[in-house]
Amino acid sequence: MVNTLDATFTRGSAWKPDLFKGKVVFVTGGAGTICRVQTEALVLLGCKAAIVGRSKDRTIKAAEEISQLSSEGCVLPICNIDVRNFKQMEDAVKQAVHAFGRIDYVIAGAAGNFICDFAHLSANAFKTVVDIDLLGSFNTVKACFDELLKNRGSIIFVSATLHYYGVPYQSHVGAAKAGIDALSNALAVELGPMGVRSNCIAPGPIEGSEGVKRLITKQYAENSRKMVPLQRLGTTRDIAEATVFLLSPASSYVNGAILVVDGGSWHVGTHFSHNMYPDKLVKGMKSKL
Numbered sequence: 001m002v003n004t005l006d007a008t009f010t011r012g013s014a015w016k017p018d019l020f021k022g023k024v025v026f027v028t029g030g031a032g033t034i035c036r037v038q039t040e041a042l043v044l045l046g047c048k049a050a051i052v053g054r055s056k057d058r059t060i061k062a063a064e065e066i067s068q069l070s071s072e073g074c075v076l077p078i079c080n081i082d083v084r085n086f087k088q089m090e091d092a093v094k095q096a097v098h099a100f101g102r103i104d105y106v107i108a109g110a111a112g113n114f115i116c117d118f119a120h121l122s123a124n125a126f127k128t129v130v131d132i133d134l135l136g137s138f139n140t141v142k143a144c145f146d147e148l149l150k151n152r153g154s155i156i157f158v159s160a161t162l163h164y165y166g167v168p169y170q171s172h173v174g175a176a177k178a179g180i181d182a183l184s185n186a187l188a189v190e191l192g193p194m195g196v197r198s199n200c201i202a203p204g205p206i207e208g209s210e211g212v213k214r215l216i217t218k219q220y221a222e223n224s225r226k227m228v229p230l231q232r233l234g235t236t237r238d239i240a241e242a243t244v245f246l247l248s249p250a251s252s253y254v255n256g257a258i259l260v261v262d263g264g265s266w267h268v269g270t271h272f273s274h275n276m277y278p279d280k281l282v283k284g285m286k287s288k289l
Contacts, residue, residue: 005040005240007069015244021046024100025247026093026147028052028083028140029109031062033209034158034239038107041240042247043070050076050096050103052083052110052140076100083110083136089143103147105247108137108180109158115169117281119288126172133176138183141198152195154247157184159200159258161266168281177202181258188256197255199246204262207233229264 010017025042029035030051039049043066051066053059056079063077076099078092096103112132116125137157147153162170163178180200187198203209205224225233242261245251260266 004065005037005044005069005237007044009041009044009237009240015045015248018046019244019248023104024048024050024096024102025105025107026050026052026096026103026140026144027107027109028136029111029158030107031055031058032109032111033236034203034206035107035109036062036066037236037240038109038156038243039075040066040069041244042105043067043074045244046070047105048074048076048100050078050092050100052078052081052089052092054080054082056080083139084131086139086143089139093143093147097147102151103144104151104153106141106144106148106153106155107158107243108140108155110136110140111158111173111176113170113173116172117169117284118171119285121172126175129172130176130179133173134179134183137180141187148191148196149194154196155184155187155198156243156246157181157198157200159184159202161202161204161260161262164266165269168277184258185256192255197251199251199254199256200258201239201242201246202258202260202262203234203239204228204260204265205233206239207235209236227265227268228262229268232263234261234263 020042025047027035027039027049030039031053039051043049051059051063059077059079063075067075076096078095081088081092083089110132112129141155157180159180160173160177163174167174184198184200191198225231238261242259246254246259
């Protein structure tokens with residue numbers, strides 16, 4: 001069961017109900033777990049949203065469900081868009097601007113991942129992940145560039161902590177996310193003088209997310225919780241709160257930052273594959289020889 005937000009998010013929250021009234025966010029990966037909850041938080045606080053995805057049914061369904069948190073039509077589904085195709089991204093931006101008149105915030109969150117050791121990782125598989133994660137993030141911001149400049153907007157890249165240390169089975173994603181961090185840092189410096197901020201959110205293990213469901217088996221879930229310094233997996237609300245902060249006036253002097261939301265996990269080297277290293281990894285690698 002995916003943990004989504006509802007109206008209770010604004011009750012007992014530190015954020016003003018109309019914090020983002022009159023603003024528009026453009027989100028890639030908006031039908032996925034992490035980016036969906038980011039979108040929900042912003043919509044609950046008055047923002048309008050355009051969510052971009054390849055799957056027509058999934059994107060439309062997510063838009064309809066998120067719209068119920070605010071008003072009809074406040075979320076625009078933009079379907080059949082591949083973030084690797086810059087022309088398609090340009091068309092998606094045009095659709096968003098035509099519907100809402102502007103784009104203030106960009107969340108670049110489209111991503112791909114799977115478990116694979118280097119011996120079994122094909123060149124095409126590596127390229128696919130890098131293209132979706134890194135090239136897709138570049139295309140997203142590049143297509144929104146004029147709107148960001150016009151509205152002195154803000155960018156959030158969805159990154160990870162997989163490249164902070166060597167994580168087995170994740171060389172493809174780690175390389176892509178390292179590139180995203182570098183891209184965000186460069187944009188923070190280049191676009192900062194024009195009033196545009198660029199930051200990253202690096203989620204750790206978030207309960208119910210697609211990443212955790214794919215990468216952490218039920219057998220190792222409880223042990224994974226114990227390995228997190230805060231003794232729990234993260235929640236989608238943790239990501240929502242971080243997102244609101246980075247796009248709100250409260251972070252107006254935060255630029256070029258990577259906000260890690262992982263309960264301190266990466267500091268102790270916690271990752272899904274610790275129970276598979278090194279015996280299972282070595283056995284799998286040898287099977288390729």
